[in-house]
Structures are given as structure tokens and as C-alpha cells.
Amino acid sequence: MAAGVVSISSRKAHKAHFAAPSSVRRVIMSAPLSKELRAEHGTRSIPIRKDDEVKIVRGTYKGREGRVTTCQRKNFRIFVEGVSRDKGNGATVPIGVNASNVVITKLKLDKDRKNILSRKSTAQKSKSEDVEMKARVREMRSHAKRRFCSGFEHYDEVKMVPAAETGGGGAHAATPPVDQFRVSIPPQLALASSSASAAYVASLDWPAAANMGPLRGGTSERDGGGGGGGGYYASPTLFKSWSRSSSSQHSSPLLPANQYRRISIRTPRILSSGGGGGERGRAPLGWVGDFVRLGGARSKRSVAYFAAAVVLFFYFVTGARIWREDKSMRSFMRAGGFGLDYMGRTEDETTGVQHGGGGEDASTNGGERLPPVPVDGGLSKLCALFPWRKDCAEQLRQTRDPFQGxxxxxxxxxxxxxxxxxxxxxxxxxxxxxxxxxxxxxxxxxxxxxxxxxxxxxxxxxxARQSKTLKEAVAEYERRYWRRPPKGFDHWFEFAKENEFVMIDEFDAMMDKVLPFLAVKPSTLAQRHEMIQFDKDFWIQDKTFTLELKGHGEVTELHGPMKNTNGRAQQMLDLTRKIGKFLPDMNITFTGHDVPWVTMSGETRAKHLVAAREGQVLPDDVSGDYNDDWKYDGWARICPPDSPMRKVASFDKRMASKQIYKPPKQRSFIRDHPKSMDLCYHPENQLLHGFSAWSGPRPGILYPLFVSTSTSLHSDMLISPVDQWDHTIQTDPAWEDKEHNKVVWRGTTTGADLTIDHMRKWSQRPRLCKLPFTSGSVELPFAPKDEPRVPGPMETFQARAQALARHWFDFRFLGEAKQCGDPAMCDSFEKDFLWDDWMDPAKQAEYKYVIDVDGNGWSGRFHRLMKSNSMVLKSTIFPEWYQDMIQPWVHYVPIQTDFSDLWTTMAFFAGDNLGQGAHDDLAKEIAMAGKDWAEKHWRWVDMEVYMYRLLLEYARMIHRPDNGLQAMDM
Structure with a gap:
């Protein structure tokens, strides 16, 4: 296992080191140096930095060499240039490598790095000298029976510790252990000595070649007068330089002269037996030393006495401490633990309670139980401190995570x-x-x-994680998109902050559309733009209008066939008027239709993404290659090669076999709404939506076209459309005052070609309006036993589908059938559905729930619905400009294309057919959060900020020269 990794699980390893100190992180991010660098710098390893050159010596990518592009100190990984992997969709992603798997072959040296290497080299040299010194110490230990005599003129400290018997001529005279040096101390230093104790010098000034006299015995008279019996042992502490001047200098063959070295010496036995004649000395342990002084046959009995004394001592000390803590705890409990009682009252306020029969516990008032004071996390102060109390079991149940495990x-x-x-x-x-x-x-x-x-x-x-400063925003941009921001990004950031734009960093969906264009030569993009703007024979030219910015927005003009067809050209002119002064001169071509147009094959898109991420452009023959394959349907060819859409049968085969829709085997809700919209990964929805229920367009090449609607399969650049943005509801009752506890929808028959029989039956809006006619019975999950703070168990109920649908749903078409061909076909279609002449928005506001369902393209009504006091449900395959700036299940409720989760969603919020198990409070919470989101994140200025950022990216892709691709970078 790699160094610093505590588990093969990356999750566990990351968690183990998440709060590790810097010293540990440096070790984990360190790598060994090559032999050449090790010899040059005198150090074995060093933390890796960006731009170091490394060679991978183990693992999957063994043998690869390259420059370090990124060091992720949070994940303990480095990324090496060229070490990457191709995903199934053609995208290339870098692969992280553990620092222990590489060898540094070239260092990026700066001033700080040189200082580090200098310090490490010095430390390594000192360490080598220490190793040499330890070898010499081992040599000295081999001469353990030799005793060095030293006359100490200068010393630091003397510590008295019982040692081995050293009595002169005694029967138990001992030789010091082999890992100690025995020295004789002058009489003036022997603070206390006897045949049963010895002095340890805690710190000696030990010169390498000074005061080392011939071997001799002790001289202290207090040692009992025995010759050679008064020896003392050197302390296990470190020796320091000592003798500034010495009367006698003797060289030692074991230590070079004039070197001062810190030497550690191990501690010998603490207790020893008595010895030969003379007065018995007093050990420095005081009364304990007297008590445990051992000798002869009394040793075992003395040890037992000593053990009993220790046990009794700790028993009395611990008992006193427990008594004091118990007394404090009783007082603490009475006071609620925080200077107040557990009702939050002061001592004066609780006097009546305590005298009213509450007693010492102070928990009742006249027999009535006082409720606990809640604290953070839902527990009372008492239960937070003492969770084992019986009356805390219910509180613990309420605060336990019901989804844990x-x-x-x-x-x-x-x-x-x-x-x-x-x-x-x-x-x-x-x-x-x-x-x-x-x-x-x-x-x-x-x-x-x-x-x-x-x-x-x-x-x-x-x-919370949105960038607060320009520096943070630039760093986040580089982290997400692997490139510098476009020129003018600093002014955009200033404009966004001045207008209190919140989601500074959330433009991933925009960049997914922009990135492939960066792989096309700017001159080639200019040629393609001229085709869609000026070439009348080009297939899309008659569906466009062009906004021309000149003189930094001082002059703006509209051109093209659709400049006067509808109000969208003027809307774009108004939306860019304020931000035009920040932009370079450019022509921006939009489509006036509701639908997207630009597509390319999955293989071609993958090539564009790889080139763009590497900062390169493709040759014209590659970027202009349609790369079509007619064995696939159009939609399938547009999708990535490994996507489920490539694996299903063709549209014609599925239609012929009547394999239109198969109910899901397991129930589900949408969690990630943009992912659930992707038809490439949800081919089961292709035949259920009017936009996709055909074989699909053939793949083409990239054209710089701006659209109001896009899908996961299209490559147009998505704008923030303005249609119906200013529509408001004049009268909108509060949630509690709304009359109908139903979900309502009113709309026209747009969204499908109703001349086709399949569309009349299976497209999204006709299927929605048929729900009130559902036959049979349904079994649905709901939650009737939920408590205010504790979710109860999920249960099921059965009901007749038609009765339940009419209890929950109010879905009708408005006016008359459209897009259905001849009048006879329209009349036939109208007979199968409920119709309404018109529903005023104020009347629609009487419903607690509203649903938004796709028509031909993006939703113009969604902004109006979000600003209401009703909870919004939304079913769509069209991601919109704000998709990274909104949160499903917080601001609205996403609904699947097949509407299979609409029943279960309403069962949760509205309850069963009797209203049991309803969650009206949660529905209101989502409704209010959605309204607040629309007021703070979907203002006119928010759309200006979005368009400003998008046009900066567009300016970079068209204004940079072919031979200077970074010229328009910030």
C-alpha cells in the first residue's frame, strides 16, 4: 500500500487524512528524488510541486514520464501531463497518481525550494554525523567494564535515583549494565549516597576528550568507606558541552578530541538491595524511598506493603474526588447544567418550583412535568448531557437520522x-x-x-461556496474548465457583484455548449457565421436574425429575415443594450424559432472536446467532417458511442413492434433533473415526447447559432429568452387561502404534430390530459404516520385511479385543437379530452399545485409560475439557462416524462383520497422557496449577467487569431 494511505478505499484514506496537520500532508505529498538529484542536493525526498518532472515507477502507468500539472493536496494526488483516460463519450479526463508511485527527475527550483533543499541537506549531514557518533558509542559500550574517572569542575544538575547495589566489598556488588557508563563523583557532589542508592547526573557537560582519567573507584566517605564501592551512574538524559576550562585534559581513544556530542544513556534498575558497612543513605524518593528500601528476605513482604499502601492511597484520593464531583453534579442537575434550570429560568424564578414539591430534581411544579428546553440538534440540555435517562429515549428517537444505514x-x-x-x-x-x-x-x-x-x-x-473575490473566481474558472477566463472577465465579475448576482461560478451548462467551438479555427467559424447570416440558399438562413454590436455597444442594429417576424429580435436588443459597452464589436445570430438546430455526431463531438481541453484546434477536414453512419437513427448517431440510445432498436422497428412504453419495474423519483432530461441515456422517453418521437435529424457540423431552446443532443449556444418574463399574477392568495388542493394545468395542443396518430396518443400533453380518465385501481406509497420532526414508516393505500385522479388533477386543453391538420382530424381529437375556453391567471392561482409541461420548446410560463404562491411541478426534456442555479426539491418538484411519479408525488403532498398523510407544510415550504428564488435569481439583471458571460466566451472564440489561440484570454 502506498505511503501515507491508510486504506485501499480512497474514501477512507481521504477521511483519515482530512484534518491531518501540515507535517503529515507534506509526507504524503513527498516523492523520492532520482539518484542524480539525490547526489546533487544531499536529500532523499521532497514534497512534489507543480511543474516538477516525474517518472511513474509503479502502478498502471508505470514508465510514464511527464510534467506535474496539478497537485491536489486535499485528495493527496498529483496529475501528470499525458496520464489520462478516454471516457466512453470521447471525453478525456486526467488520472490522479499517488505521490509515492513516482520519482522526481527534475525539480522546479525557486528561492523557497532552494532554501528547503539547503535545510534538508544540512539536516541530512547532521543525521549522518549522529549515525557515526552512535556507532562510536556502541564501541564504547563494548568496553563496559572499563570505568572512567572524571573530575567535574563544571556540572549542570544532579538527580538522586535509587540504583543497583554498589556497596564496597558487599555480597551484592553489581557491575553497571552494558549500556551505561560508570563514573565516580567527587564527595562534594554526593548529595545523598549509600550502599543502597546512587546518584544519577541528569545533565553532564561531557567533552569528547576532556577530564577522562584512569579507571578508579569511589572516594566518598558516605559510601561506607569501602574501596571502589561509591560509584555513580550517568543519567539517561542528553549530555551537553560542559568544560570551559579543565585542570587535566586526557584524550580518549573512543571519541575524537575537541568534539562535543549529545549522547543518550539508558536507565538502569530503580530498586536495589542494601550492601556492606557504613551508614544507609536516604534515597531521593523521600518517604517512599524509605518505605520501599529493600534488603535480604524482606523484599517480597516490602513489595506487598508498598502495593497495599499505593492501593489505599488511590482509593482515598479517588473517593474524595468522586464525592466532590457527585456533590457538584447534584447542584449541576438542579440548575439545569448551565446556571439556569432546564426551563431556562434563573434561581430566583425557580424558588417557587423548588418549594412547591419539586424537590431536589426540580422537575415538577405541583405534580406537573416541566418540559425540557430544546437546544441545537433537537435534544434538551439534560438529554444532551445524559442520553441514558429513561425520559430521553423519545428525544433521541426524534433526533436520530431515520435514513442512517x-x-x-x-x-x-x-x-x-x-x-x-x-x-x-x-x-x-x-x-x-x-x-x-x-x-x-x-x-x-x-x-x-x-x-x-x-x-x-x-x-x-x-x-456558500460561490467565489467572493475576482481571484477566487479566476481560480475556480481554471479549476473547472482547465483554461484562463476570457478577456473582460474582470469587468464581468465587477458587473455581477455590483448587481448582487449570486451564482458567480455556476456556468457549467453554458461551458458544455461553448467548449466544442473552441476546437474550431476562428477563421473557419467566421466563414460559417457568414453563411448563416448572409447566404440565402443556406438551409437555416431564413430562420434567423442578427444583432450587430459596434463601437462598444454605442451602435446596435438588427438584420436578417426574422428581425421583424416576432418580438424576440427586439427583446435581444433590449437585453444586450446595457452590456454592449463592455463587449467588442461582433455580429450575433439568433434563431427566431422555438427549437434548436445544430447537431453533430457523438464521435465528432468527442474529437472537439479533446482538442478544446488541450488548447488546440482541429484541421478543417476534421472539424468539417459530418462523420455520419446511416445504420443508426439520427438521434442515436448524435449520442455518444457508449450511450444506451446507440443500443436500442431503431425508431421504425420499435414502432412496428408496438414497443412504445414499458412501465418501470421499480418506482423512482428524479434527483438530478438535467441528467434525467438526457435522451441519450433515457431512450425510453424518446417515443413519449413530441419533440423526439421520430428517427431524428442527421448529424452536421458546428455553426455559431444562438437559440432559446436546446437539448442534451444539440450543440447550439443557449440564451436566456425573455418571452413572458414580465407576466405577473395580479391576485395570488396566500397558501392557506387557496381554494383547491389540486394540481392544475391549462394549455394548447402545441408540442407535437397531431396529424400523426402516435403523437395524438403518446406525446406529452395528450398523455397528461388523459390522466383523469385512467381506469382500474392504483396502489401508492404515502406517509400517514409522520410526526412534525420524525418521519414515520412509509405505507401504501389503494384507490380507484379515476376517482383519485379527479380528486387530484385538473388538466384541460384550452381553446381548440392546433397542429392537427384538417378539421375532421381536429374534431376527432377534441372528442377525447376535456376543454376549457380560458382560465384567468387569478383563477389558476386558486390552486395549490401547478404543473409545467413542455410544448414546442422552452417554457415561457415557468417564471410566472415560480413567482406565485403555488408549488410548481415541472416535466421537461429542455434544460434552460438557469439549470445550474436552481435546486430541485427545494424550489420546485421535478416530474418524469412518463408522469409515473406524478401519482406518488401527489400522494405524499396531498395525502390519500381522504386527505390522510398529507404534507401541506412541506408543499408550502417549497412554494415559498421557489417564489423567493425567482425574486432573487431570475431578475432582468440576472439574465443580463448570463448573456454578458456568454458573449465574452463568444468573443474569445471568434476574435482570437488562428496562430494565437490564447490572445483573447484574460
């Missing part, structure tokens, strides 16, 4: 339920880790509780 299956943006027991439950901070039992799985809460909780946490974290 459970795991949901997630796939392509969907969360499938019910959950199963997690094989290795992750730790829950503040609570002990526990595995889910069979009862936990059987009685698990409703998954919408989980989706709402996770959505709130994700939104809070996203808002």
Missing part, C-alpha cells in the same frame, strides 16, 4: 426506492454509526423526505 440506488439522475441496508454505513457525525436492521428497512421513511433534505443541503453548500 439505508442506501438508495441511483442511476442516470433517478433515485429508486425503497432503500436497502447499506453494506458499510458511512459515519454520522454526532451519532454512533449503526447498521440498518430488518425493521429499519421494512419501516423506512418516504424517500421524498430524503430528497428534500439532500436538496436543501446541496443548495446551501452551493450558495
Amino acid at each position: 439505508l442506501v438508495y440506488k441511483e442511476d442516470r439522475g433517478h433515485l429508486f426506492y425503497p432503500a436497502v441496508a447499506a453494506p458499510d454505513p458511512p459515519p454520522s457525525f454526532g451519532q454512533p454509526v449503526r447498521r440498518a436492521t430488518a425493521a429499519d428497512v421494512e419501516h423506512q421513511p418516504h424517500p421524498i423526505h430524503y430528497l428534500i433534505r439532500e436538496g436543501k443541503q446541496a443548495w446551501k453548500a452551493k450558495v
